[in-house]
Every structure is written in structure tokens, then in C-alpha cells.
Amino acid sequence: MDPSHFLVPHEDRDAILREVHARPFRPIETPARLVHFAFLSKELERDAERDALSDFCQANDSEALPDNARHHRVSFGDVHLRWERHSEFTTYCWYYKHAAEDVSAADITGLAPQMYAIQQPGPHLVAIDLQIVEPSSAPDMYTLFAKESLCVMSAEGGSATIATDFQVDAAGFVRILVVNDGVPAMRIGALAQRLLELETYRVLALLCLPEAQRLEPSVRQIERALVDATQAMTQTETLEDNENLLEKLVVLAARLEAGAAKSLFRFGASRAYQNIVLGRIAAIGFEPLPDRETFPAFLNRRMAPALQTCFSLEERQINLSRKLARATQLLRAKVDVAMERQNRDILETMSERARLQLRLQQTVEGLSIAAVSYYVVALLAYFLKGLAHTSDWFDAEAAMAIVSPIVVILVAITITFRVRNAHSAGRNRVVARRKAI
Structure with missing residues (x-):
């Protein structure tokens, strides 16, 4: 075939097509244990992170990571690692086949010693201990989890029971228990990955709360200063007083915009993570159990108010910015009128001088x-x-x-x-x- 007849592909076509198949589900045999970590990572440190993981793989007789890799799977005997790089964080998921089923007695730091042998890529944010067991070996949920926050639901048509309390245990991990009653390995793999993503994105979504708590006092001060400035605007008469007041409004607007620019990414990312959490809940297809609190109800009661606080502060920033812009515009108009009046007086004086001259x-x-x-x-x-x-x-x-x-x-x-x-x-x-x- 004449090469001139070939279609010229878009430069990003291959990357787009590969992205759909970048993170496929993997089959997971029951019993199993997955230890999942997520670290915030900076763009400048990502090459060093990939090099450190690549050196660890080669030191353990495994293949190195490809250049510019964003996800990688590697096996160390019966231990399998799934590494993924996202926009602002990196995840390490260690999969242990046929792990110990006694989840209450297992030492989590002993389950994932490989993680502590790799250079930490950034601040540690998420740690999840996901245990998949058969019904015959399922522990008592009330002894494993806190009763006041225990959530239990079923999935896969009632063949899988999922429980967690969303609390951090003594080792620093959030535990999730999946009781598998006949669900195939591929379906369990998909369920496990969605559960890990659900908890990961839940934590990431709440990163906006500390940012909102740090910004709220500053926003409140700017609101009060704006009230004082608008009241003073009705009392100032001289051009100098108006110019001083205008300078104060400009400083307030600069402070507000600096805080808004700093929190813009965080609030936007939290909104996106919240949508991902809701999407994972819908994809899992939770089914409620009698007299048990559900995952959506728990998240709506605990997570939604925190996110609403952040989004409310973001809305306050937007409204406050508009009010500052209107107040500045009004004061500028007042200053312009005063300057025009002053210019008129000067022109009249000059005209009188010209007549006398x-x-x-x-x-x-x-x-x-x-x-x-x-x-x-x-x-x-x-x-x-x-x-x-x-x-x-x-x-x-x-x-x-x-x-x-x-x-x-x-x-x-x-x-x-x-x-x-x-x-x-x-x-x-x-x-x-x-x-x-």
C-alpha cells in the first residue's frame, strides 16, 4: 500500500486510547489483603520518586519502571504492587494473596514492610487496610470496628458484605472488611479497587477543610473592613479622604484575591473529588442492610457538612470580591467627580486670570x-x-x-x-x- 494513503493520526491519539485501558481491574482471590497508601507528590519531586521505586524493583529482581511511566505493576513473589501517579498524589497498593484472615490480630506494619523500604515520595495522606475474607472466617464486626460509626452494606446482589467505621486504628490505617460469599475473583477485584478509590478520594476531598479554616478569619476581617469602608464612604467629603479610602479598598481587594488564588486549586480539586466519591458509590451499587448505617448516609452526615463549609467560603470569596469591586467603582466615581469639580474651579481661576491679564x-x-x-x-x-x-x-x-x-x-x-x-x-x-x- 502506498504510504501516502495512510491516515495521519492526531499527536495525542495513542495516549487517549491507552488511557481507557491504563488502570484495569485485576482478579483477587479470597482470602486476600490489600494495603493501600497515598502520598501527596510535587511535580519537581516526581522523577526522584520514580527513580527510587525503579531502584527498589531492580534490587528485588524485578523490572525497572519505564521512563515517564504513570502507572506500573510489579510482583515480588506472592506480593504484588500496583503503583499509580495522579495529578497531585501517588498511590501504592500492596496485594497479598491468601493473607492472614485474623484481621484483629494481624500487625499492619508487618504486612507491608516493602513500603517502608522505599523512599517516601511525599507527605503521607491515606493508609487503608482492606481485608477480604470468606463467611466462615469473618470476624465479629462490633469488636473490629467502633459501634458509633460502623457502616455495613451489601453489594454484588447480596453476595458481598462490606463494613468499615472510617476511623484510623492504632497503626494509622482505616480498616475495610469485605466478606465474600461466592463473588468471582474479577468482580471482587473491581469492588476492592472502587472501595480503595472511595476512601482515597474521600480523604482528598476533605483537604479543603483545613484550608478553609485558615482562610475564614481573613475573609471575616475583610468583610468587616468592607462594611466600615462603605459606611465611611458616605461621610468623606474631601478628595484626600476619598483617595485614602480608595487605597484601603484596593488593599482589601488584593488580600482577598491573594487568598482566593491560593485556595482556587484546593477548592476546585475537592469539588472534583467529591464527584468521584459519589460516582464510586453509584458504581459499587451498595444495598442497605436492616438496622445498619449505610455508606451514603454516613458520608452525607459527616463529609457533606465539611465540604459545604469549604464551598460556602468559596462563595463568600466570590461575593465579597464583587462587593469590593462595586464599592471601589463607586468610590472611584466619587473621586472622579471631586477631581472634575476641582479641575473646573482651577479652569475658572485660570480663565479669570487670563481676563485680567x-x-x-x-x-x-x-x-x-x-x-x-x-x-x-x-x-x-x-x-x-x-x-x-x-x-x-x-x-x-x-x-x-x-x-x-x-x-x-x-x-x-x-x-x-x-x-x-x-x-x-x-x-x-x-x-x-x-x-x-
Whole structure:
């Protein structure tokens, strides 16, 4: 076939198609135990994390991780590791086939010694001990879990019973018990993975609560300061007071936006994690048992209020930002009006000064014409009187009477022309400077 006839694929087509099959379920035989860890990881430290895990795998005679890998499965005899990298966290799930069934007596730190031999990739956040047992070896749930928070439900058409209290035990793990009564290995694998994801994303979703608790005092202070500023806005009169108040509003807006920008990712991520938790609950298909608290009811009673607190603070930030913007806009309008009034007064003062200057100029021009005309006529008088002495018929006084008006007119025209030319040249220089600026 002519290579020119091949279809040119999109640059991301292979990655998109592989993503659908990136994290398939694995069959899990009963009994089994899964020890699941989740660590927050930073982008700059992820290469070091992958290298540390790759070195651990090679040291235990297993294959190294591929470059740029985001998920990997490796086996160490009867122990299997599933490693996954997500947007802001990394998970390690250790799967032990046919593990000890006595969950109350097992030492969790002894179950996952491999995890403690690997360099910790980041702050530890999630630790889950998921035990899958047969009905004949199922322990008493009331001795294993706290009665006040015990949740028990069934799944897989009643063939699987799931129990947990969502509490951390003495070893730092949240325990989940699955009693399998005939569910195939592949279905148990899917159920186990969804349960692990449910608990992982539940914890991740609640990361926004400490952030909201840290931000709430600052938001409350900004709200009170905004109330004081809007009240003061109605009382300020001078331009300086309005400008000082405007500066305070700008500082408040900057503080609010800094906090909102800092919490933007956390609140958005928690909202996404909450949706994933609800999706996992729906996918598992929990069925209630008589006189037992259900998973959705427990999460709605404990988790929903915490998330609502965070989302309520986020909404307060948005509304407060809008109010600050409106208050700033109103105050800017008030400052602009005051500045326009001030500019108007300045222009009126300048106009009055210009009128006075024009009158002064006209007076000076009149005096200048009179003075120059007087001296010119006096000079001409000497000349005409001299002519009168040389000629008997020449009348000097009559000549003076005729020449004086002409001299005054010529002097007036000359002085007015020169003054106006000087003013025009000055205006042209000012205009040229403005254009240059």
C-alpha cells in the first residue's frame, strides 16, 4: 500500500486510547489483603520518586519502571504492587494473596514492610487496610470496628458484605472488611479497587477543610473592613479622604484575591473529588442492610457538612470580591467627580486670570502707544521747527497738527502687530512642546 494513503493520526491519539485501558481491574482471590497508601507528590519531586521505586524493583529482581511511566505493576513473589501517579498524589497498593484472615490480630506494619523500604515520595495522606475474607472466617464486626460509626452494606446482589467505621486504628490505617460469599475473583477485584478509590478520594476531598479554616478569619476581617469602608464612604467629603479610602479598598481587594488564588486549586480539586466519591458509590451499587448505617448516609452526615463549609467560603470569596469591586467603582466615581469639580474651579481661576491679564495687556499697549507716539512726535517737532527757521512760508505748528495723528496711527499698528506676533509665537512653542511630549 502506498504510504501516502495512510491516515495521519492526531499527536495525542495513542495516549487517549491507552488511557481507557491504563488502570484495569485485576482478579483477587479470597482470602486476600490489600494495603493501600497515598502520598501527596510535587511535580519537581516526581522523577526522584520514580527513580527510587525503579531502584527498589531492580534490587528485588524485578523490572525497572519505564521512563515517564504513570502507572506500573510489579510482583515480588506472592506480593504484588500496583503503583499509580495522579495529578497531585501517588498511590501504592500492596496485594497479598491468601493473607492472614485474623484481621484483629494481624500487625499492619508487618504486612507491608516493602513500603517502608522505599523512599517516601511525599507527605503521607491515606493508609487503608482492606481485608477480604470468606463467611466462615469473618470476624465479629462490633469488636473490629467502633459501634458509633460502623457502616455495613451489601453489594454484588447480596453476595458481598462490606463494613468499615472510617476511623484510623492504632497503626494509622482505616480498616475495610469485605466478606465474600461466592463473588468471582474479577468482580471482587473491581469492588476492592472502587472501595480503595472511595476512601482515597474521600480523604482528598476533605483537604479543603483545613484550608478553609485558615482562610475564614481573613475573609471575616475583610468583610468587616468592607462594611466600615462603605459606611465611611458616605461621610468623606474631601478628595484626600476619598483617595485614602480608595487605597484601603484596593488593599482589601488584593488580600482577598491573594487568598482566593491560593485556595482556587484546593477548592476546585475537592469539588472534583467529591464527584468521584459519589460516582464510586453509584458504581459499587451498595444495598442497605436492616438496622445498619449505610455508606451514603454516613458520608452525607459527616463529609457533606465539611465540604459545604469549604464551598460556602468559596462563595463568600466570590461575593465579597464583587462587593469590593462595586464599592471601589463607586468610590472611584466619587473621586472622579471631586477631581472634575476641582479641575473646573482651577479652569475658572485660570480663565479669570487670563481676563485680567488681557485687560492689563490692553492697558499696557495703550500706554505704550501713547508714550512712543509722544516721543516720536517730540522728535518730529524738533525737525519741523528746524525747517521753519530755514523757510518763511513753512508753518511748523500746522505740520505738527497734520503729522501727529498719522504718527499715533502708525505707532499703534506697529505695536499691536508686534505684540500679537509675539503671543502667536509663544502659543506655537507651547503646542510644539505638547506634541513632542
